[in-house]
Amino acid sequence: MKNNPLMKNNPFLYSDDHKRYHSWNYYLRHTYHTKVFKVALDAGFTCPNRDGTLGYGGCTYCTAAGSGEFAGDRRENVMCQFIHGKEKAAQKWHGMAIPYFQAFTNTYAPLHTLKEMLEPFMKMDDIPAICIATRADCLEDEKIAYLSQCAKKKDIWMELGLQSVHDESARLIHRGHSYTQFYECITRLSDSHIHICVHLINGLPNETAEMMLTSARVLSHLPIHALKIHMLHIMKNTAMATQYETSFFPLLSREEYVDIVIRQLELLPAEIIIQRLSGDGAQKDLIAPKWSADKKVLLNMIDREMQRRNTWQGRLYQPQFVSS
Ligand code: SF4
Known part of the structure; x- marks a missing residue:
């Protein structure tokens, strides 16, 4: 790492390596001072x-896995899934594990079910966050109030799928809620102790680069703590796969995706943690774009291109004018 030429003249504040954006790894290292990894669960x-x-x-x-391809087996209880996931990860890493309730919608249940799901994890001292x-x-509101109480003892991250701020895109992908509903939820969460991470997808059908940049610009003015961005994946056995096979709408090339992501990062405040810039789907089910399967190449391209442009996260961030 010491000899990495990409590290030269890196002006970005929240980095101690070659990254010119506020990476999740940087955040974890500086917050918990040890290796920390997520274990994906299906509750x-x-x-x-x-x-x-x-x-x-x-x-x-x-x-069909509810965007939780790498989550544990739902026939096992979540604590068993967590222990098995942690043991598997221990072959690669030593450190602390974060339970990640990933598959489907993990607050779509009565409050008492959420409590039963979370309380065993809340009691474990070696879990830094959920x-x-x-x-x-x-x-x-009652769920936010409960999770906010939990967040006084342990970091609680709420990951909200948004994908795009544009309602016409949300309708097209059958998202089932509007930007206004999302904004209203963010407003209520912002009064709590919960950390907020938002998911965006680049390359949705009919979205232009300008629309994707608008999504980043709008999020840059919201009280969120982290962002996950990834390229639209066409996965087998999805409605999107059927649409793609019948109408072949254009997908972004890797170069286009890299360009858009860098321009989005420039618009975001430096404090927003970037949890992900690449996709997380199962490769065996990936129809297109095939380039998205190679995360390492993609992330290297982003790093190199940011250095070539001499740019960094937040370089073009414009705080909103607040009148006195
Ligand atoms: S919100 Fe959408 S992506 Fe998430 S589990 Fe439901 S259908 Fe799947």
């Missing part, structure tokens, strides 16, 4: 966008 939930409450079939890109993936329309 057996469904989703209102699948069970008929809002619709059937879910978001058009969502897989991550919970959910939707903006599944976080009632």
Whole structure:
């Protein structure tokens, strides 16, 4: 690492290596001072966008695993999944594990079910944080109040799928909620102790680069703590795969994706932690784009291109004018 030429003249504040954005690894290292990794879990939930409450079939890109391909086996209880996941990870890393309730919508249940799910983990001293993936329309006030109490003892991360700030895109992908509903949820969460991470997808059908930049610009003014960005994946056995096979809408090339991601990073405040810039789907089910399967090459391209442009996260961030 010491001899990495990409480290030269890196002006970015939240980096001690070649990254010119506020990486999740940097955040974890500086917060917990040890290796920290997530263990993805499937707590057996469904989703209102699948069970008929809002619709059937879910978001058009969502897989049968509810976007939790690498989560544990839902036939096992979540503590067993966590222990097995941690043991597996221990073959590669030593450090602390974060339970990540990933598959489907993990607050789509009565409050007492959430409590039963979280309380065993809340009692474990060697767990520094808990991550919970959910939707903006599944976080009632009583759940936020409970999770906020938990967050006084342990870091609680709420991961909210948004994908795009544009309602026409949300309708097209059958997201089942609007930007206004998302914004209202962020406003309520911002009064709590919960950390907020938002998911964006680049390359949705009919979205231009300017629309993707607008999504980043809008998020740059919200009280969020982290962002995950990835390229649209066309996965087998999804509604999106059927659309793609019949109409072949264009997907971003790797170069286009790298360009858009860098321009999005420039618009975001440096404090926003970038949890992910590459996708996380199962390679065996990936129809397109094939380039997205090679995360290492993609992340290296982003690093090199940021250095070539001599740019960094937040370089073009514009705080909103607040009148006195
Ligand atoms: S909200 Fe999540 S789990 Fe539900 S359909 Fe969409 S991607 Fe799948």
